[in-house]
Amino acid sequence: MSSITGAGVSPGRVIGPVLQMPPAVPEPDAAVGLPAEASIEAETERLKTAAKAVQAGLKARAANASGDAAEVLKATALMAADPMLLKSAAKLLAAGRSTERAVWEAAEQVAAQLKALGGYMAERAADVLDVRARIVAELRGVPAPGIPDSDVPFILAADDLAPADTATLDPAKVIALVTAGGGPQSHTAILARALGLPAVVAAEGVTSIPSGTEVFVDGSAGLVVPEPGETERTAAAAYAARGALPAFDGTGTTADGRLVPLLSNVGDGEGALAAAAAGAEGVGLLRTEFCFLNRDEEPSFEEQSAAYKAVFDAFPGKKVVVRTLDAGADKPLPFLTDATEPNPALGVRGYRTDKAHPGVLQRQLEAIAAAAGQSEAEVWVMAPMISAASEAAHFAGLCEAAGLKTPGVMVEVPSAALTAGAILEAVDFASIGTNDLTQYTMAADRQLGPLAELTDPWQPAVLQLIKATVDGAAATHQPPKPVGVCGEAAADPALAVVLVGLGVNSLSMNARALSGVAALLKTVTLEQAKEAARLAVTADSAETAKAKVRANLPMLETLGL
16 A cells, blocks of 8 residues: 555654554434334433433543543533433434434434534534444443554554544553544644654545554654555664653753743643643643533532632642633533534634623632632633734733733734734733634634645744734833743644744643653754744745754754654
8 A cells, every 4th residue: 555644743653553443333223213112201211321321431531531631521521411412312202213313313413513513613523423322332232432452552543533532542552543534733633642642634545554554654744654664664663762852851941041931731730730740830721611511500619719729739839821711612511602603613702702691701710819819829811712902901801800910812813913912012911822823814624634734833824923923012012021822833842943933932732742842942042943933934835834844953853753
């Protein structure tokens, strides 16, 4: 078989046998109806019991995971007992469908509605279909679909991976991921980086490779080679023989002494402790959705305050940047978001939910302030999905009323990058969310494999908007107000160098990425970083930008990055 090219999303060069994801749960026969002796009431209860069992299993997985993995599992668990799904299935039961067929068709309807909405909601369709298969398996009393078992380490191939599967991969067994779908910012890519697995996504054709075939995977180049030759074996051997990356010593710096704080993205207290143990200089992004998911009502002041304090206590005397609730789009909440929005990615999400539901944001800020007052952390707070200076000013006012001294904004849409100067008149800092900034700049859903080239944060247009944000911070303020990056771009060591060269002050990433980013930064001067930024910004494509910069950073090869 010839080699297959996709989007490389997590570095590493390995060789191993490929195993394909097992077949999906067979579709229940439409011709088989509800047995004559079965009652609709009893079967409805059996369906609800199965859904609750699936939800409990996913929650248990979430409890044993942390960070991105835990958040993805919690969101999927929410889908398992989705009222819309269960109500639709109950109606089909009443119409004479078998229990399995009822949930199958109901999930198909819900998934179709989500796909039609596009954007992030389309991404949730995969979760619904994953949950459907798990519920049908539960009803049949058979194991749920999942990662294949093997006595030897293997490379996992799939069309795409359900978040619940990706979040619980065992890196001791799965040594690389290759998928036909997905993109550089998809959940599969994000979690592969969090697990430190070499990964290639949007690699059309990988599902045709027979299980057991030996395969070479280059997660940097985006290359999958069945039946590798001597060149690939040499590359894999060199990667295997590389020296271990030095542990991050807690100080991010360039070779000539420019300090670049390296922070971590976390989702709960457990993740914060793990980040602190990895040497993170603070938290650049605390995702507060973990308090709100899997609930039918807003968490209490006491619940929120205790959850935030658990994170703050992991970083006494250090900066913790809290992102206020980013509900909507891919994180729908039954008590807060409108499921009928035609395009949720462009709808009432993030900061905008304050207009639809006044008071939720203010109460959250008060809980954050209470937790901050009981801890030694330096707490900063930022609002997601800010699009205009007036919104930034309003958010700053809410923070002041709550007693929070350092308000900021997420830069996720082009308008915020282009008007960064005016926005930073109202707040104290900006943090760039490259995942959303990329998809909004390129008008491309970050989950779609066919658009993987467009959703690559190496896109020159995205880098130019990052530069515009930094320039805006410098044009109207001396010294410039700080601009950080907390999106997935910061976890790519080569791209991290570019970001520093563009003038970004701090980088926040998953804890596993800290050592690689720190090691590479220590090998380049600020001038070399600026040259890398110039090469990337002036390139004509994401592929060219990445290739030019990597060719100019020979230490990447030495470090195995």
